[in-house]
Amino acid sequence: MSDMLLQIKNLYAGTSDNKKEIIKGLNLNIRAGEIHAIMGPNGAGKSTLSYVLAGKHDYEVTSGEIVFKEKNLLQLAPNERAAEGLFLCMQYPVAIPGVTTNVFLKHSINAQRKYKGLSELDAAEFLKLIRSKANEFDISPDMLKREMNVGFSGGEKKRLEILQLSLLQPNLAILDEADSGLDIDALRMVAEGVNKWHNQNNSLLIITHHLDLLNYIKPDFVHIYADGHIVKSGSKELAVDLEAKGYKSYLEE
Amino acid sequence: MGLLQNINLWGDDIPYLSGLREKSRISFEKNGLPNMKNEAWRFSYIREENLQNPIIDVEPVECDGHCHKSKSLPFDAIKIEYCNGKLHTENQNLPKGIMIKSLVEAIYDGDVKPYLNKSFAGDDFPFAALNGVYLEQGAFILIEKETILSTPVYIKYYNHADKNRLCNIRNLVVMEHGAKATIIEHFCGEEKAVYTQNTVNEIYVGNNAELRHYIWQNEAKSAHHIALNSIQIKADGRYFAFCANGGCMFSRHESYIRLLQEGASAEVNGLYKLTTENQVCDITTNIRHLAAHTYSNQLVKGVAKVKAKGVFQGQIHIAPNAQQSEGHQLHRALLLHNEAEINCKPELEVFADDVKCSHGASSGDLDKEQIFYMQSRGISKEDACSILVDAYLNEVFSLNKDSNISEWIKADF
Numbered sequence: 001m002s003d004m005l006l007q008i009k010n011l012y013a014g015t016s017d018n019k020k021e022i023i024k025g026l027n028l029n030i031r032a033g034e035i036h037a038i039m040g041p042n043g044a045g046k047s048t049l050s051y052v053l054a055g056k057h058d059y060e061v062t063s064g065e066i067v068f069k070e071k072n073l074l075q076l077a078p079n080e081r082a083a084e085g086l087f088l089c090m091q092y093p094v095a096i097p098g099v100t101t102n103v104f105l106k107h108s109i110n111a112q113r114k115y116k117g118l119s120e121l122d123a124a125e126f127l128k129l130i131r132s133k134a135n136e137f138d139i140s141p142d143m144l145k146r147e148m149n150v151g152f153s154g155g156e157k158k159r160l161e162i163l164q165l166s167l168l169q170p171n172l173a174i175l176d177e178a179d180s181g182l183d184i185d186a187l188r189m190v191a192e193g194v195n196k197w198h199n200q201n202n203s204l205l206i207i208t209h210h211l212d213l214l215n216y217i218k219p220d221f222v223h224i225y226a227d228g229h230i231v232k233s234g235s236k237e238l239a240v241d242l243e244a245k246g247y248k249s250y251l252e253e
Numbered sequence: 254m255g256l257l258q259n260i261n262l263w264g265d266d267i268p269y270l271s272g273l274r275e276k277s278r279i280s281f282e283k284n285g286l287p288n289m290k291n292e293a294w295r296f297s298y299i300r301e302e303n304l305q306n307p308i309i310d311v312e313p314v315e316c317d318g319h320c321h322k323s324k325s326l327p328f329d330a331i332k333i334e335y336c337n338g339k340l341h342t343e344n345q346n347l348p349k350g351i352m353i354k355s356l357v358e359a360i361y362d363g364d365v366k367p368y369l370n371k372s373f374a375g376d377d378f379p380f381a382a383l384n385g386v387y388l389e390q391g392a393f394i395l396i397e398k399e400t401i402l403s404t405p406v407y408i409k410y411y412n413h414a415d416k417n418r419l420c421n422i423r424n425l426v427v428m429e430h431g432a433k434a435t436i437i438e439h440f441c442g443e444e445k446a447v448y449t450q451n452t453v454n455e456i457y458v459g460n461n462a463e464l465r466h467y468i469w470q471n472e473a474k475s476a477h478h479i480a481l482n483s484i485q486i487k488a489d490g491r492y493f494a495f496c497a498n499g500g501c502m503f504s505r506h507e508s509y510i511r512l513l514q515e516g517a518s519a520e521v522n523g524l525y526k527l528t529t530e531n532q533v534c535d536i537t538t539n540i541r542h543l544a545a546h547t548y549s550n551q552l553v554k555g556v557a558k559v560k561a562k563g564v565f566q567g568q569i570h571i572a573p574n575a576q577q578s579e580g581h582q583l584h585r586a587l588l589l590h591n592e593a594e595i596n597c598k599p600e601l602e603v604f605a606d607d608v609k610c611s612h613g614a615s616s617g618d619l620d621k622e623q624i625f626y627m628q629s630r631g632i633s634k635e636d637a638c639s640i641l642v643d644a645y646l647n648e649v650f651s652l653n654k655d656s657n658i659s660e661w662i663k664a665d666f
Contacts, residue, residue, distance in 0.1 A: 054629050057621060078628035079637075087629075094626035098644025107640060108630035115631065164630065 004067075005172055005203050006030040011064035013052045021062065022048045024228030030172070033200040037214055038207050039239060040225035041247045046207045047091065049225075050176040053205075054088040055081050069171065082108075083115035085171035087164070089178050093157045096148040101160065104148040105130060109167060129167070137163045137193060155186035162193035173197070174205045179213040191216030211243050224250050256301065256419065257281065258309050262389045263357055270360055270388065273370050277385025280375035287379050296564040296596040297535035299503055304477060307419035307449050309387055314339045328657045330407035330437070333392050337412055338420025338450075340390055350400030351434070356391030356423060365393060368425050372455045372483040373509060380479040380505075384421040384453045391423035394436075398429035398459070405435035405467075405658065412473065414446035424454045428462035428490070435465040437658060441500070442473035449477040456482060458490035460514075465654060468496035469662045470504055474529055478504040488544075489516035495653050497662050498525040498534050505535040512540070512547035512575075523553040524649050526666065527561035527593065535564035538582075542575040542608075551582040554649050556642055557593030568600040571608050579609045586616040587645060589638075 008028040014021040022045040030036055040046050052059050053066065055078035066073040069084060076084065096104060109129075110120040121129065134144060137159050149157055158178065165173055175194065179187055194217055198204055206213060214222075214236070222238040223230045224247070232238065232250055242250065257278065264270040286301055287294035314336050333353065334341045340355050347353065359365045375382035396402060412418065428434060440450060450472060458464050472478045478501045486492055496506050510519045525534040540549045555563040569580040586595040599612040619641050627637035646666070653659035 054625075056625050077634065078625060079631050079633045082629055082631040090626070090629075094620075094622050096623055096626070096641070096644065098647050099640060104627075104630075107632050107636070108627070111633065111636065112631035168631070 003032045004029060005032050005069060006205075007065070007067040009065040009067075011052070011061065011066065013048065013059060013061045013064070016058050016060040022228055023052065026064070026229050028223070028230065030203050030205060032171075032203060034221065035198065035204045035217065035219045036206065036221045036223065037219040037239065038205065038223045038225045038230075039209060039242060042209060044226050045228050046209070046225060047176055050088055050174045050207055053081075053086065053174060054078055079111065080115065082168070082170070083112045087168060087170035087173045089161045089165060089173060089175045091177040091180055093149050093161055095150045095152075097150050099148050101144045101146060101148045102130065105144075105164065105167060108164070112168060133163060133166055136166070137189070139163055154181040155183065158182060158186060158190055162190055165197055166193060169197070171201065172203050172205065174207065175213070176207045177209070178206070179208060179210075187212060188216060211239055214239055226251050256286075256304075256383060257386065260309050260311050262311070262387060264360060264389070267360070269366070274386055274388055277370075277375050277382045277388070280382040281379065281386055284376060284379050284382065293537070293566070296562070296566070296598070297503070297505055297533050299477065303503070304419070304449050305417055305447060307417045309421075310337060310416060310418045314341075326407065327661050329404050331404055333406065333408045335390070335408070335410045335420070335422060337416075338390055338418055338422060340392060348402065348404060350397045350432070351402055351406075352393075352395040352397070353406075354393045356393055356425070357389060359393035359425070364395070365425060368427060368455055368457060369423070370455075372457070372485055373481070378481055378507075378509075380451050381453045381481045381483075384423060384451050387421040388423055390421065391425070393425045395427045396429060396432040396434045396462075399431040400429075400433070402432070402434040405437055405655070407437045407439065410438070410440045410450060410452070412442035412446050412448045412450065412476065414443040414473075417447045419449045419451060422450075422452045424452070426454060426456040426464070428456075428458045428464050430460040430462055432459065433463045435467070435655060435658070437467040438469070440468075440470045440472050440478060442476055444473060445475070446473040447475045448473070450479070452480045454480070454482045456484040456492070458484065458486040458492050458517075460487045461489040462487075463491040464493070466492065466494040467653070467655070467658050467662065468494065468506065470496065470498045470500060470506065471665065472500040472504065474500065474502065476501050480506050482508045484508065484510045484519070486510065486512050486514075486517040486519060488514035490518075492519045493654065494519075494521045495649070495659070496523045496536065497666050498523070498536070499666050501532070501534070502529065503533045505537065507537040508539070510538070510540045510549070512542050512544060512549065514544045515546045517544065518548040520549070520652075521551045522649050522652055524646055524666070525555040525563055526646075527555070527557040527563055528559060530559050530561065532559070532561040533564070534562070535566070537564070537566040539568040540570070540580065542569070542571040542578045542580060544572075545574060545576045545578065547575055547578045549580045552649055552652065553584045554586070554646060555584075555595065556587040556589065556646065557595065558589045560590055560592035562594045562596070564596045565614075566598040566600070567612070568602070569610060569612070570602040571605050571610065573604040576605045576607045578605065581610070582612040584614045587642065588616055588618060589642075
């Protein structure tokens with residue numbers, strides 16, 4: 001099917017050091033333009049899923065398949081996955097001391113352009129682009145001169161993640177607990193940024209354990225995730241039902 | 254042939270000079286080259302055979318001149334150039350307040366007696382003693398009182414590959430009270446050259462004078478480099494040094510600093526990068542706080558990309574009368590190869606009770622979380638590592654007060 005963006009088939013994965021299995025038989029299909037939400041209790045392995053998709057070094061896939069844009073995702077290095085159009089908006093963005101935000105963003109944009117066979121942006125072109133985008137997300141030029149994520153508040157870090165989403169224009173964004181630690185205003189800003197980016201070609205996978213974000217970004221599908229796989233799938237109403245009953249009732253089913 | 258060779262040097266008939274050479278010879282004969290039993294050299298001793306029989310070249314330099322025509326520097330400079338260990342004299346219009354003479358000329362004129370061979374004991378510094386045996390090549394730089402020199406002095410050392418030479422150079426720098434100047438030393442050589450560069454700088458910083466000293470050691474890959482900077486600083490005098498060690502098979506950069514009077518301060522920062530298999534790079538400092546209210550600070554960072562050895566030895570000595578002094582030191586190393594070796598030896602000798610002192614040392618690999626974060630934005634692992642290494646080194650570059658000089662070194666480091 002041509003509009004299929006991501007297919008996860010019977011995936012088993014875990015940590016590579018102690019071989020602990022965390023994802024156990026996960027199946028998920030995401031088509032172009034769809035918004036999916038995966039909800040699950042703390043410790044269910046939701047973040048593991050986002051790291052496995054992004055290709056983090058300390059996770060290992062033991063069996064199963066992930067197809068992204070008709071390519072075998074598991075054969076691609078993390079930077080290749082990113083350049084192919086997969087973006088992980090991290091729960092805890094990492095600080096990079098000694099590298100200013102501007103320099104970091106220029107490196108990442110140009111690395112992806114290079115991968116796609118496009119010419120790299122020169123300093124002037126980059127500045128023009130970053131200035132217009134930064135304005136959109138209320139990010140000051142001073143913030144861009146600071147070292148990447150060093151001493152940034154939780155809200156600033158998330159704003160910067162969304163700025164990157166908007167700059168890099170991926171096809172699939174994974175928001176890993178994007179709402180954690182955010183006040184209402186910051187949460188709204190994140191949601192607005194995501195909604196602006198989302199269109200009929202771009203898909204979204206929201207990983208969360210409560211409803212806050214889903215009030216601002218409306219999912220087409222909600223999946224309840226427990227013990228390493230999806231126990232129930234449904235529409236937005238499932239999330240509302242979940243909030244009323246709690247995870248426990250679904251886990252016991 | 255050995256390192257002690259009987260050759261005729263200029264001024265053997267001047268008793269003062271031949272006396273200094275003889276004194277150095279006695280010292281070198283007694284102590285020889287340092288070996289692993291010598292505490293100050295145990296991590297980075299060098300055997301005579303490794304130097305591969307260098308000659309003391311007394312022939313005049315026949316050079317087409319391309320070596321000493323500096324690749325255009327991105328800043329104006331007063332130039333002093335050595336080719337194959339010999340000083341090139343070139344007429345240039347010097348700004349007011351600076352005097353530069355060849356060492357020979359300065360000895361002849363009698364300018365050097367209070368300074369030459371006065372700042373260290375040959376018995377403590379074997380290579381400096383060897384340097385003294387052949388005392389002849391060098392420059393005498395005097396910055397007159399209250400002179401603010403806006404143009405830096407650029408000293409370039411270049412060696413050709415035609416012969417294996419032992420180049421002994423002695424520079425004297427005298428900063429009179431209130432003088433301010435910047436000196437840049439740039440060591441380099443023809444790609445395949447094998448030689449031993451053995452430099453001694455004796456530096457005298459007067460009352461309230463300030464010297465900024467940049468050292469860019471980018472010697473030829475198979476070269477050996479030994480440098481002693483012996484520095485005395487008087488009341489409120491300030492010495493700032495930055496050395497970047499990038500080249501060479503074996504290098505040792507040693508700073509022997511005495512804060513003689515109240516208010517004297519020294520900042521010594523350094524970088525080293527090990528990129529050639531079996532390379533050895535040593536940065537050794539000995540900072541002696543000999544008066545109250547003196548200050549010193551050191552930040553040295555290294556990165557080892559191959560099986561090679563980095564050494565940092567930092568001694569801070571605080572004399573009993575040096576109350577209310579501060580001495581700080583930090584060494585960090587990045588080990589990017591399984592067989593890379595870093596030796597760090599901090600030594601604090603504190604004899605005063607009202608002081609602030611600190612030292613720290615760490616070594617480790619690049620942060621995997623940072624690499625993954627960068628990869629997740631499309632940057633390849635290789636590029637991420639190189640960006641992170643640059644960022645790591647940049648901390649030391651960013652302490653340099655002359656950004657044009659700093660950027661010039663960084664571009665090639």
